Amino acid sequence: MSTEPNLINSNTNPLSLFEEWFEEAKKSEINDPNAMNLATISSDGKPNSRIVLLKSYNSRGFIFYTNSNSKKGRALENNTNVALNFHWKSLQRQIRIEGAVSVIDNYEADEYFKSRPLGSRIGAWASMQSEELDDRSSLLHRVREFEKKFQNTNISRPPHWNGYVVKPNLIEFWQDMPFRLHDRVEFKKVESKWVSRKLFP
Numbered sequence: 001m002s003t004e005p006n007l008i009n010s011n012t013n014p015l016s017l018f019e020e021w022f023e024e025a026k027k028s029e030i031n032d033p034n035a036m037n038l039a040t041i042s043s044d045g046k047p048n049s050r051i052v053l054l055k056s057y058n059s060r061g062f063i064f065y066t067n068s069n070s071k072k073g074r075a076l077e078n079n080t081n082v083a084l085n086f087h088w089k090s091l092q093r094q095i096r097i098e099g100a101v102s103v104i105d106n107y108e109a110d111e112y113f114k115s116r117p118l119g120s121r122i123g124a125w126a127s128m129q130s131e132e133l134d135d136r137s138s139l140l141h142r143v144r145e146f147e148k149k150f151q152n153t154n155i156s157r158p159p160h161w162n163g164y165v166v167k168p169n170l171i172e173f174w175q176d177m178p179f180r181l182h183d184r185v186e187f188k189k190v191e192s193k194w195v196s197r198k199l200f201p
């Protein structure tokens, strides 16, 4: 067992290791290698989760965009503790991240918003994400209304559409191994340094 190949390197920076695995996932996943589960806690203490797309990551953390008035937006406002989970089936790997979320600055969100396709920018205005929709025609009606409103003008970023950054304090790497003797390494921030340990599968 001690000679098993390709064990996770626990003497590395977890953000570099994230990058390495993410680059591999981009090559092997059939779609959305940047899809991640985002778990939040509501004001009445209930957990909830959904998939969002990782749009960038850097030394500050992991960035995604969403509607701040949505169910998740309200949960994030109430409790900044979140968890992310990437599962790359093609690689039989999982990365779990825990951390605290904050809203990114307006300039950065504006820049990203501008880069989105026209339809997605209109959609961000038209969708009252997580609100009850009586009929799909109401959504399409709102799309047409906003198309009219923004005809021949710049589509500004809706004030309720924001970027969020998750600053990680724990990152766990999981790699499938034979006989369910999976390999797990957890990195935890302790006094601003990453400390690693292996975990039983």
Ligand SMILES: Cc1cc2nc3c(=O)[nH]c(=O)nc-3n(C[C@H](O)[C@H](O)[C@H](O)COP(=O)(O)O)c2cc1C
Binding pocket: 032, 035, 049, 050, 051, 052, 053, 054, 064, 065, 066, 067, 070, 071, 072, 073, 129, 130
């Ligand atoms: C592959 C995939 C990617 C998604 N990406 C996003 C995203 O980046 N931002 C977002 O707000 N919702 C995204 N969604 C939709 C969310 O999963 C969810 O339905 C929506 O945000 C409403 O969630 P809420 O009611 O908990 O706020 C995505 C869904 C899937 C399946």
